[in-house]
Amino acid sequence: MTATIDDASDPTVIAFPSPQGMRAALEARAPRVLAVANQKGGVGKTTTAINLGTALAAIGEDVLIVDLDPQGNASTGLGIDRRSRNHSTYDVLTGEAALRDSIVPTAVPRLHLAPSTLDLSGLELEIGQARDRAFRLRSALAPLNTTGGTQFSYVLVDCPPSLNLLTVNAMAAANAILVPLQCEFFALEGLSQLLKTVESVREQLNPGLTIHGVVLTMFDARNNLSGQVVADVREFMGAKVYDTIIPRNVRVSEAPSYGKPVLVYDLKCSGSEAYLRLATEIIQREKKLSVG
Numbered sequence: 534m535t536a537t538i539d540d541a542s543d544p545t546v547i548a549f550p551s552p553q554g555m556r557a558a559l560e561a562r563a564p565r566v567l568a569v570a571n572q573k574g575g576v577g578k579t580t581t582a583i584n585l586g587t588a589l590a591a592i593g594e595d596v597l598i599v600d601l602d603p604q605g606n607a608s609t610g611l612g613i614d615r616r617s618r619n620h621s622t623y624d625v626l627t628g629e630a631a632l633r634d635s636i637v638p639t640a641v642p643r644l645h646l647a648p649s650t651l652d653l654s655g656l657e658l659e660i661g662q663a664r665d666r667a668f669r670l671r672s673a674l675a676p677l678n679t680t681g682g683t684q685f686s687y688v689l690v691d692c693p694p695s696l697n698l699l700t701v702n703a704m705a706a707a708n709a710i711l712v713p714l715q716c717e718f719f720a721l722e723g724l725s726q727l728l729k730t731v732e733s734v735r736e737q738l739n740p741g742l743t744i745h746g747v748v749l750t751m752f753d754a755r756n757n758l759s760g761q762v763v764a765d766v767r768e769f770m771g772a773k774v775y776d777t778i779i780p781r782n783v784r785v786s787e788a789p790s791y792g793k794p795v796l797v798y799d800l801k802c803s804g805s806e807a808y809l810r811l812a813t814e815i816i817q818r819e820k821k822l823s824v825g
Contacts, residue, residue: 612792
């Protein structure tokens with residue numbers, strides 16, 4: 534039997550949501566926002582943001598990377614020329630442009646970018662006295678999936694290597710923090726300071742903020758210190774440390790100079806394989822969080 538409009542009053546007929554209703558529900562669904570943060574430089578934040586974003590896109594997610602670092606390395610590493618950055622995250626945070634207006638596609642299907650420019654370095658002087666200065670990014674992200682266009686499932690925010698207003702904006706807007714941690718001697722010292730900042734943001738600006746996980750980067754199996762750092766971090770952070778470890782890999786280091794993620798530059802290298810495993814692990818952890 535084919536259901537008709539007249540069947541609506543028949544209790545034996547199952548009413549399915551209309552396509553329009555289903556589409557509206559999907560459009561209203563907010564993306565998961567992960568801030569890739571560590572105040573220490575050279576730990577692999579931008580490399581992780583670029584390649585994790587690429588890996589998530591490769592397994593079917595629609596991903597937006599928001600470049601909040603004035604150096605703009607995420608933008609350059611994805612091959613976005615400075616001359617083509619008509620609107621940047623600086624324009625978004627100062628209210629001169631909507632986030633959608635700044636978004637550009639990348640060479641990777643399903644991966645988009647909101648690029649950065651050097652103007653961001655002066656943002657704190659411009660909005661430092663504004664009452665909503667810590668919530669500019671949150672406000673910009675709020676209408677993201679309600680204005681048409683690509684419906685993003687993940688937003689990765691690449692933070693600068695400092696705990697300044699840009700990083701606070703990222704934390705205030707994020708559902709969770711992803712912490713890249715280089716396998717080096719002072720790793721835990723920097724992590725302790727970051728955790729204090731996260732706790733402060735949670736208390737004052739974003740009660741729902743959590744640590745999604747710690748990803749160990751630049752691991753060198755030939756170096757005994759790397760193994761000791763892994764053991765120490767796992768003891769300190771427990772289950773928050775991802776099983777996946779990103780190895781020190783020359784192909785990962787070369788890829789940004791070609792404006793490509795390492796998964797595009799050399800899919801079969803150990804670095805690419807590690808980021809694909811990390812993306813899968815993050816999706817699995819997300820499912821557990823949603824069930825919990």
